[in-house]
Amino acid sequence: EVQVVESGGGLVQPGGSLMLSCSASGFTFSRCAMHWVRQAPGKGLQFVASINDNGDRIYYTESVKGRFTISRDISKNTLYLQMSSLRVEDTAMYYCVKDLCGTYAFDKWGQGTMVTVSS
Amino acid sequence: QSALTQPASVSGSPGQSITISCTGTSSDIGYYNLVSWYQQHPGNAPQLLLYEVSQRPSGVSNRFSGSKSGNTASLTISGLQAEDEADYYCASYICDTCPVVFGGGTKLTVL
Numbered sequence: 001e002v003q004v005v006e007s008g009g010g011l012v013q014p015g016g017s018l019m020l021s022c023s024a025s026g027f028t029f030s031r032c033a034m035h036w037v038r039q040a041p042g043k044g045l046q047f048v049a050s051i052n053d054n055g056d057r058i059y060y061t062e063s064v065k066g067r068f069t070i071s072r073d074i075s076k077n078t079l080y081l082q083m084s085s086l087r088v089e090d091t092a093m094y095y096c097v098k099d100l101c102g103t104y105a106f107d108k109w110g111q112g113t114m115v116t117v118s119s
Numbered sequence: 120q121s122a123l124t125q126p127a128s129v130s131g132s133p134g135q136s137i138t139i140s141c142t143g144t145s146s147d148i149g150y151y152n153l154v155s156w157y158q159q160h161p162g163n164a165p166q167l168l169l170y171e172v173s174q175r176p177s178g179v180s181n182r183f184s185g186s187k188s189g190n191t192a193s194l195t196i197s198g199l200q201a202e203d204e205a206d207y208y209c210a211s212y213i214c215d216t217c218p219v220v221f222g223g224g225t226k227l228t229v230l
Contacts, residue, residue, distance in 0.1 A: 035219070044122075044224040045157070045165065045208050059218050095164055104212040104219055105155035105170030112164055 002026040002108050004079075004096045009113030016086050020113055022079040022096030027108075029077040030054070033099035035106060036070060036081050038092035038115075048094070049081060053101075064090075086117045123148065123209055123222035130228040136197040139225045141209030142190060147220065149190040153212035156185060156194045159224075160205045168207075169194065196227075204229040 008020040020036070036048040049070040050059045058070055069082040079096055093112040100107035124142040131137040141148065141156075148154055154172045157165040167176055172192060173185040182197045192211070196203055209222040 045159075045210075045221045047210075047219045047221065050218050059216055061217070100167070100170055100176070103155070103170050104153045105167055105210075106157070106165075107167045107170070107176060109164040109166070 002098065004098055004108055004110040006094065006096045006110040006113040009094060009115045011116045011118065012086055013119050014086060014088055014117055016117070017082070017084040018086065018115060020081040020083065020094055020096075020115070022081075022110060024077045024079065024096075024098070027098070029072075030074045032101040034072060034079045035097045035099060036079075037095045037097050037106065037109075038090075039095070039112075040089075040092040043092075046092075050099075051079070083115070086115075088117050091115060091117045123211060123220060125207075125209060125222040125225045127223070128226045128228065130230055131196075131199045132230045133199055133201065135199050136195060137199060137227065139194045139196075139207055139209075139227070141192045141194070141211075141222045143192075143211055143213075143220075144190055147190075147211045147213040148187065148192050151212045152187065154185070154187060154192040155210045156183075156192075157208045157210065158203075158205050159208065165208065199229055201229050203227060 033052045035050045067085045071080045095112045096110040097106040098108040156169040159165040169185040172187045
């Protein structure tokens with residue numbers, strides 16, 4: 001069974017840092033792009049970051065460029081999102097999402113991990 | 120990147136068909152056949168309904184169908200059921216350096 005499980009969310013002060021992890025199983029992790037998508041409370045979905053299968057193509061939404069870093073460890077079947085200089089507006093549920101290989105469609109979502117940025 | 124435009128809400132009665140539109144531009148929906156649709160029930164993660172405009176992943180009911188005309192994609196749900204009440208989001212590939220943009224979401228109410 002294909003699974004992606006996020007961890008690492010929590011409460012952090014503005015300007016702080018947090019590292020999210022996503023453990024993947026049930027599929028060949030190295031074959032497909034992976035993404036982070038977030039959803040602020042009561043709001044819609046927002047693409048955050050994307051990394052292709054071999055890690056040489058990385059994209060970020062404009063508002064997180066220079067602050068967030070997406071990476072993947074093929075040996076550990078794990079996706080990461082390093083977040084720094086966090087802002088109140090980064091408060092959201094963060095979903096780890098598997099790409100339907102080459103379609104830019106998101107076919108498997110984790111349960112999400114909540115990040116709250118507040119003083 | 121501007122979000123795709125969806126109606127905030129739609130409604131229908133059980134058994135009816137409804138259509139949710141998703142309007143972009145000639146640079147995203149109008150150019151690429153890489154539109155996907157997602158269903159999200161309250162408190163749950165989104166689930167993929169359609170990809171590449173009209174393709175259904177295995178396990179998705181054939182009551183869900185998709186189409187595209189010009190810069191607008193559409194999701195049609197036929198034979199509306201109570202369990203279809205949820206939020207629906209469209210998404211599209213837009214460019215090589217900013218791969219996906221979402222619509223604002225549409226709340227479907229089954230009357």
